[in-house]
Amino acid sequence: MDNVSGVLVRFKDQFLSFMNVPGVKIGVIDIIEILIISVLFYHILIWIKTTRAWNLFKGIIIILLFVFLAALFQMDTILWIAEKTFNVGLVALVVIFQPELRNALENIGGKSFLNGFFNTGKNESEKFSDKTIDELVRASFAMGRVKTGALIVIEDEIKLNEYIRTGIDVDAILTSQLLINIFEKNTPLHDGAVIVRGNRVVSATCYLPLSDSMSLSKDLGTRHRAAVGVSEVSDSLTIIVSEETGAVSTAIKGQILHDIDSDKLREQLKQLQNRHREATKLELIKRRLKNGKKDSGDLHE
Numbered sequence: 001m002d003n004v005s006g007v008l009v010r011f012k013d014q015f016l017s018f019m020n021v022p023g024v025k026i027g028v029i030d031i032i033e034i035l036i037i038s039v040l041f042y043h044i045l046i047w048i049k050t051t052r053a054w055n056l057f058k059g060i061i062i063i064l065l066f067v068f069l070a071a072l073f074q075m076d077t078i079l080w081i082a083e084k085t086f087n088v089g090l091v092a093l094v095v096i097f098q099p100e101l102r103n104a105l106e107n108i109g110g111k112s113f114l115n116g117f118f119n120t121g122k123n124e125s126e127k128f129s130d131k132t133i134d135e136l137v138r139a140s141f142a143m144g145r146v147k148t149g150a151l152i153v154i155e156d157e158i159k160l161n162e163y164i165r166t167g168i169d170v171d172a173i174l175t176s177q178l179l180i181n182i183f184e185k186n187t188p189l190h191d192g193a194v195i196v197r198g199n200r201v202v203s204a205t206c207y208l209p210l211s212d213s214m215s216l217s218k219d220l221g222t223r224h225r226a227a228v229g230v231s232e233v234s235d236s237l238t239i240i241v242s243e244e245t246g247a248v249s250t251a252i253k254g255q256i257l258h259d260i261d262s263d264k265l266r267e268q269l270k271q272l273q274n275r276h277r278e279a280t281k282l283e284l285i286k287r288r289l290k291n292g293k294k295d296s297g298d299l300h301e
Helices: 002-019 028-049 053-072 076-096 098-109 112-117 130-145 176-182 222-233 262-279 281-300
Strands: 150-154 168-173 193-197 200-206 237-241 248-252 255-257
Touching (some): 053 076, 130 237, 130 262, 176 200, 222 237
Antiparallel strands (some): 150 237, 237 248, 248 255
16 A cells, blocks of 8 residues: 555656646647647547548557557567558558548548538438438338339448549438439439438449458349448448349348348338437437526526
C-alpha cells in the first residue's frame, strides 16, 4: 500500500508541476488552435467511421497494442519487423484507400465541405421508416412473381458514394412502383444495382464489386456475386431477386441467405432499422430530459 501511495503522490506532483510550468501562458490564439485541431480530428474520425477505413482503423489499433506489448516486454524481433514495415504500410494505405482519399479531397474543394463542417448530424440520423420496409418487401416479391431480376442495396453506416457515382442519380422517395419500374426489362435503368439511403432511392444502374470468395457456389450468377461483393466491403444489406427462378435472397457481411419469404426479409430489414435506432438512443434520452424539464417548468408556472 505504501508503494501505491508513493506512486500516486509522485504522479500528482508531476501533474501539478506540468500544469504550473513557469513562462507558459494559454492565450486566445492557443484556444482557437485547440478548437480547430479538435474539430478537424472529429471530422477525420467521422470520415473513418463512414468509410471502409473503419475496419482497417480497428485493425491498426489491435496491431499497435501488440507492438506496445512487444515494447513493454522487450521483444526485439517484433519491434524490428514493425519498424521495417511501417513505411511500406503507409504507402499501402494510400494505395488501398485512394478512392476514399480522392473523395475526401473533392469534398474539401466543393461547397459541401462547409455545409458538413457546420452540420449538426441530424441528416445522418435519418434512417428508413416502416413504410419503406413495406415498400421494399412488396416490390421484391412482386418482381419475384414475374421473374424480374433486381439488385437493391440498402446503405448502412458505411457510405457507398464510390458506387453511387457509377450510376445514374434518381434521388426519389422509395416506393414499390418506382422499384418495379426501374427493374422492368428493356428499360434504361434496369441493368445494375439500385442504392437506397434512408427512405430514398439515390442512384440506379450502379456497378458493384464482384466477390471472389471460393466458398460461393459456382451456380451463382453475376447479380448474386455483386451482392456478396458489396456486403464484403460495407455493412449494407442487399436484396437480390433472381431472374431465373424469381427467388428472393439477401446478402449481408459476406454471407448470402437464399430463397427467403416475406417474413424473413421483413425481419432482416427490421434488424437493420433497429440498429440505427439504438445508435440514436442517447439523442432520444436527451430530448426526453429536455421535454421533462420543460413540462416541470410549465407546472411551476
